[in-house]
Amino acid sequence: xxxxxxxxxxxxxxxxxxxxxxxxxxxxQPDMTLVGEAxxxxxxxxxxxxxxPDVTLLDxxxxxxxxxxxxxxxxxxxxxxxxxxxxxFEGDVEVxxxxxxxxxxxxxxxxxxxxxxxxxxxxxxxxKRIPPEIASQLLEHMSDEGLTEREVEVLREVADGNRNxxxxxxxxxxxxxxxxxxxxxxxxxxxxxRTQAVAIGVRRGIIQL
Amino acid sequence: xxxxxxxxxxxxxxxxxxxxxxxxxxxxQPDMTLVGEAxxxxxxxxxxxxxxPDVTLLDxxxxxxxxxxxxxxxxxxxxxxxxxxxxxFEGDVEVxxxxxxxxxxxxxxxxxxxxxxxxxxxxxxxxKRIPPEIASQLLEHMSDEGLTEREVEVLREVADGNRNxxxxxxxxxxxxxxxxxxxxxxxxxxxxxRTQAVAIGVRRGIIQL
DNA sequence: TTTTTGCTACCACTATTTAGGTAGTCTTTG
DNA sequence: CAAAGACTACCTAAATAGTGGTAGCAAAAA
Numbered sequence: 521x522x523x524x525x526x527x528x529x530x531x532x533x534x535x536x537x538x539x540x541x542x543x544x545x546x547x548x549q550p551d552m553t554l555v556g557e558a559x560x561x562x563x564x565x566x567x568x569x570x571x572x573p574d575v576t577l578l579d580x581x582x583x584x585x586x587x588x589x590x591x592x593x594x595x596x597x598x599x600x601x602x603x604x605x606x607x608x609f610e611g612d613v614e615v616x617x618x619x620x621x622x623x624x625x626x627x628x629x630x631x632x633x634x635x636x637x638x639x640x641x642x643x644x645x646x647x648k649r650i651p652p653e654i655a656s657q658l659l660e661h662m663s664d665e666g667l668t669e670r671e672v673e674v675l676r677e678v679a680d681g682n683r684n685x686x687x688x689x690x691x692x693x694x695x696x697x698x699x700x701x702x703x704x705x706x707x708x709x710x711x712x713x714r715t716q717a718v719a720i721g722v723r724r725g726i727i728q729l
Numbered sequence: 730x731x732x733x734x735x736x737x738x739x740x741x742x743x744x745x746x747x748x749x750x751x752x753x754x755x756x757x758q759p760d761m762t763l764v765g766e767a768x769x770x771x772x773x774x775x776x777x778x779x780x781x782p783d784v785t786l787l788d789x790x791x792x793x794x795x796x797x798x799x800x801x802x803x804x805x806x807x808x809x810x811x812x813x814x815x816x817x818f819e820g821d822v823e824v825x826x827x828x829x830x831x832x833x834x835x836x837x838x839x840x841x842x843x844x845x846x847x848x849x850x851x852x853x854x855x856x857k858r859i860p861p862e863i864a865s866q867l868l869e870h871m872s873d874e875g876l877t878e879r880e881v882e883v884l885r886e887v888a889d890g891n892r893n894x895x896x897x898x899x900x901x902x903x904x905x906x907x908x909x910x911x912x913x914x915x916x917x918x919x920x921x922x923r924t925q926a927v928a929i930g931v932r933r934g935i936i937q938l
Numbered sequence: 939t940t941t942t943t944g945c946t947a948c949c950a951c952t953a954t955t956t957a958g959g960t961a962g963t964c965t966t967t968g
Numbered sequence: 969c970a971a972a973g974a975c976t977a978c979c980t981a982a983a984t985a986g987t988g989g990t991a992g993c994a995a996a997a998a
Contacts, residue, residue, distance in 0.1 A: 535839050541750030608817060630744050668944060681925025683984065697946050703986075713954090714985075715924040716890025722931065723938050729928050877974060892954065906976050912956075922984090923955080 527644045528555045530573030532564040532590070533606065534583050538629065542577065545633050552640065561585035565593050568601070575644050577636075578623075580607040580614055588618055595622045602643050611725020613666065615654055625649040667708060667726060674701040676727050679718040736853045737764045739782030741773040741799070742815065743792050747838065751786065754842050761849065770794035774802050777810070784853050786845075787832075789816035789823055797826055804831045811852050820934020822875065824863055834858040876917055876935060883910040885936050888927040 529552055531542045539557050546554045556571040558564040561582045568576065576594070580587040587605060594601050604625035605618045615626055624643045627636060628651070635651070642649045667675065677687040684702070688695040702714055709724075711717035721727045738761055740751045748766050755763045765780040767773040770791045777785065785803070789796040796814060803810050813834035814827045824835055833852040836845060840860070851858045876884065886896040893911070897904040911923055918933075920926035930936045 535747070536842050537750035537754065537838060537845070538744070538747050539750070540753050540842065541746035541748070544749050544753045545746065629746060633745050633749065636746070670945065678924055679928045681921040681928065683922070685984085693945080694947055696948060699986075700946080703988095706986085712890035713892070715887055715927055718924055719888045719890065719927060719938050729932050879975065894954090902975080903977055905978060908956080909976080915956090 524551065526551050526553045527640060528553055528571070528574045529640060530554075530556045530558075530568065530571055530576045532558045532561075532577065532582070532587075533579040534559045534581075535579075542636075545636070546640075549637060552637075559583075561587070561590040561593075564590050565597075568594050568598065574602065575640050576601060576603045577606050577627075577640075578603050580605055580618070588614065588621055591618060591621050591623060602646075604639055604643055604649075611723065612654075613725040615650075615725075616666075619650070626654055627651065628654070667705060667721075671701050671705050671708075672721075672726060674698060675705055675717060675721050678702065678705075678714050679721070679727055679729065733760065735760050735762045736849060737762055737780070737783045738849060739763075739765045739767075739777065739780055739785045741767045741770075741786065741791070741796075742788040743768045743790075744788075751845075754845065755849075758846060761846075768792075770796070770799040770802075773799050774806075777803050777807070783811065784849050785810060785812045786815050786836075786849075787812050789814055789827070797823065797830055800827060800830050800832060811855075813848055813852055813858075820932065821863075822934040824859075825875075828859070835863055836860065837863070876914060876930075880910050880914050880917075881930075881935060883907060884914055884926060884930050887911065887914075887923050888930070888936055888938065 529546050531539055531546075531554060533539050533542070536559070539559070543554050543557065546552045555573055556567050558567050559582075561584045564576075564578070564582075578587050578591060582590065587607075591603055591605070594603065599622075601622075602624050603622070604627060605615075605623045606627050606629055607614070608629050618626060625639045625648065627639055631651070639649045673691065674687060677690060682690065684695050684698045687698045691698070702717070705711070705721075706713070706717050709717050709720045711720055718727070722729055738755050740748055740755075740763060742748050742751070745768070748768070752763050752766065755761045764782055765776050767776050768791075770793045773785075773787070773791075787796050787800060791799065796816075800812055800814070803812065808831075810831075811833050812831070813836060814824075814832045815836050815838055816823070817838050827835060834848045834857065836848055837860070844860070848858045882900065883896060886899060891899065893904050893907045896907045900907070911926070914920070914930075915922070915926050918926050918929045920929055927936070931938055
């Protein structure tokens with residue numbers, strides 16, 4: 521039973537050097553082959569159809585679109601697709617959304633290669649694999665249910681240095697309503713003021729600067 | 730004259746996958762050899778003495794210390810060291826400090842491998858090499874001379890959601906002085922309020938969340 | 939259908955921030 | 969040594985932000 525088909529791996533990342541590293545690593549494994557590479561979301565969905573990989577390594581941030589959107593696009597067409605999200609850092613909001621969207625694994629790019637190989641094998645075997653340090657982060661913020669769409673929108677305006685009156689004009693609502701939104705944002709994020717709300721929002725990946 | 734010694738390259742980065750990619754790429758060039766790798770600042774300075782590389786690729790963010798501090802440490806011992814900074818993103822403050830500290834090149838990690846090889850060869854030949862998109866960013870903010878140490882300190886406190894009174898207590902100065910600092914910070918960064926000052930500070934790499 | 943959630947809006951009041959100016963001390967630079 | 973920059977401090981006044989409570993409406997969920 522040692523003559524199984526190798527795991528067909530597909531890598532999507534806009535860092536050529538990192539792709540090169542993944543390629544070298546994967547192709548050095550007897551039970552894996554890298555079948556394709558893509559550097560944008562558009563390429564990714566297109567090449568997925570072409571190569572039908574067993575496991576896809578998908579960067580969270582791509583030049584043309586969010587990795588999560590790519591994930592959703594691929595899974596809407598291939599619901600059985602096994603996709604592992606790869607990212608440089610740890611905004612827990614993104615993790616949560618990725619898992620809800622059907623990611624089978626989540627990896628930080630600074631992890632040892634053995635970890636990556638392990639996750640590929642586990643995910644290929646049908647399991648899910650999320651590293652404990654990420655999982656614990658998730659649990660930590662399960663309680664504070666996320667911001668609503670509108671609240672995120674307001675938070676973005678706040679981060680741009682707009683005052684409440686300006687935000688009101690830009691979003692076509694009253695200044696009082698803006699205050700209400702900001703109050704809720706601060707409550708949910710546990711922020712003392714709007715500035716810390718922005719800081720926390722960035723740290724958690726709710727908004728990006 | 731085709732039988733030159735190969736360029737001895739040394740790579741310092743805490744991302745194993747990226748190091749693997751660099752290693753593969755460099756070792757595939759006829760005129761280069763990778764002579765060593767390090768993943769922390771401590772390892773880096775130690776191994777630099779050991780390997781005496783021609784060109785060093787140094788990540789800006791390392792787990793134990795800033796890449797700039799490593800740069801300074803190495804160059805204080807080996808002033809002729811040719812070091813290229815590598816980073817994922819573009820906070821122009823860091824670039825400026827790295828160049829002032831004697832970096833010979835500055836590269837974003839998402840650049841094509843050919844660019845990396847090009848920079849290695851140019852820097853080895855004694856030239857400096859900064860990509861135009863980074864150089865232009867530098868010029869853009871040359872005018873607004875940077876924040877002072879104290880101002881950066883205050884900006885960090887602001888980002889933590891502290892009010893002026895709290896910042897005053899934490900820094901053992903009067904609330905009025907805090908106001909003055911924040912006023913100067915906003916002027917220098919071109920921010921409309923403290924919140925935007927934090928946002929801009931993060932974007933420029935002055936502070937990190 | 940009743941309940942909940944999200945978005946909207948207003949009021950009153952307090953707290954905080956921002957803008958403007960002046961000025962002393964110390965260190966670094968020319 | 970004079971000049972410049974950095975840090976400190978105080979004052980006044982206006983603008984903005986934050987707190988707390990009430991409430992209507994529509995859509996989604998129970």
